[in-house]
Amino acid sequence: MEMTPSNLAMLCSAAHFLEMECDDDDGPAGTPNLKPQIEKFLDGIRFWTWSELLEALKLCQGLFSFKGYLEILDRIVDNLIERLASPGITSPNTCSSNRSSFQFSCATSSNNSWRNNCSGATWWFEHLLFLKIDLLDKVIRTMISYDFDHGVVSRFLFHYHNSSCLGAAQAEKMESTKVVIDLVLLLESRSISCKDLFNLNRSAVSLKMSRSCINKIESLIGPLLDQTTIDYLLLPSPHGKGQAYDVDFVLRLVHIFFFGGSFELTSNRLMRVAKMMDLFLVEVAPDPHLKPFEFEALITVLPDAARESHDQLYLAMDMYLKLSI
Structure with missing residues (x-):
């Protein structure tokens, strides 16, 4: 079977359950080791289109439960963030890389360039709404480590929260709210909209969140009181x-x-x-x-x-x- 971004998750799962990820001495006799082939396939990730990258990320969310494959998920997330942070990326078309120079341009970009580029780049918000809450946490922390503009990250988090709570069960709303609160706390306070914080507080209160969660939101609103x-x-x-x-x-x-x-x-x-x-x-x-x-x-x-x-x-x-x- 030819390995593609769309069947990557399936092959990882198959390799895990069929024990096709071990050295010959560790696994069942005669069982091939698929993991090196998967890792070699990922060497070409920079040539994937934006759609292929999103599809692979969406399908690979289940790899969180496979410790041996977390680095594969890491590589997909890192590549996605690098593309979003690359200068000149303003749409899915420009975010799809078919050039060998892509990695070079990302590696040589300064943090300030990434910040300036990201400040107006919000086209990808809708593209990442499929993220499950544990992967959202990973993606946001990676964005912060790449020095993404905190204002953009903040707006995405509130957009994600509003979307994820629509039609969701009480427990799902509470989990989404809790994770978003913890992630917003990682951002610079001046980059966060006071209006969004008050809306988040109203959601937390209506969901009867714990006092500690409410306190976290209030600790963010308090310093911005003069802006409300x-x-x-x-x-x-x-x-x-x-x-x-x-x-x-x-x-x-x-x-x-x-x-x-x-x-x-x-x-x-x-x-x-x-x-x-x-x-x-x-x-x-x-x-x-x-x-x-x-x-x-x-x-x-x-x-x-x-x-x-x-x-x-x-x-x-x-x-x-x-x-x-």
């Missing part, structure tokens, strides 16, 4: 709490913003957060279920120096006191 808008803070209160909005969630984010990171807190950043918090106060002040100690925590969480004006603060206090009297 009031709409994202108006998260419905957990069932049984009574309040309209989740006040504890907002207080945790503000605490992380002030004390949870090594980033610089400039006066402009402080004022943006202060304005947003005052808007939040005005939103929650009319809530008859908001407890006095919670309202007090909201009005005292910011230092006075962060506010340019106290007008919104006084308005919120007036609204709350009128309801309480």
Whole structure:
């Protein structure tokens, strides 16, 4: 049988189950060793088309359970990432390599060139949605090791998460969310969309993910609090709490913003957060279920120096006191 990218996975599986991967002394008498032939076939991987590479990767996902074949999966993943990182790759057509110079161009490209190229290259997002969650983890970590633009990786992760959760069972959604959270934590915070993080948080909350998972997302949102808008803070209160909005969630984010990171807190950043918090106060002040100690925590969480004006603060206090009297 001729070896092709489309039957590579089948041959690997057959070699594993028929014990055709051992030296003559280790395997059954007269059994040929297919593994060297498979590895030799992979020497020509740089000449595969993009479609052939994707097909091989899709079919070889099952090799995760065969320890002896993980290096074959590694070679396919590495080649895919090299092509995406190669300068001038803007479509599947330009990503298919039939030139012997392909490896040379990848090897001599600087990390900055890869970053600049990847920053606008999102055409491949739909092509990799077939990845199972364990292979997604491997692909993303490989991308990071190749110094891929973190903004592109971040956008792909959220796109993958949204797609993988459509019509999925509860357990699958939870697994996808957990892995995506852990992978996003590997990225530079400034490369992550605040909107995407809030959406991820909403998904995690609705799925009743563990407190540790929620904490991880909040640790990413907190430092970006000055980039968000009031709409994202108006998260419905957990069932049984009574309040309209989740006040504890907002207080945790503000605490992380002030004390949870090594980033610089400039006066402009402080004022943006202060304005947003005052808007939040005005939103929650009319809530008859908001407890006095919670309202007090909201009005005292910011230092006075962060506010340019106290007008919104006084308005919120007036609204709350009128309801309480």
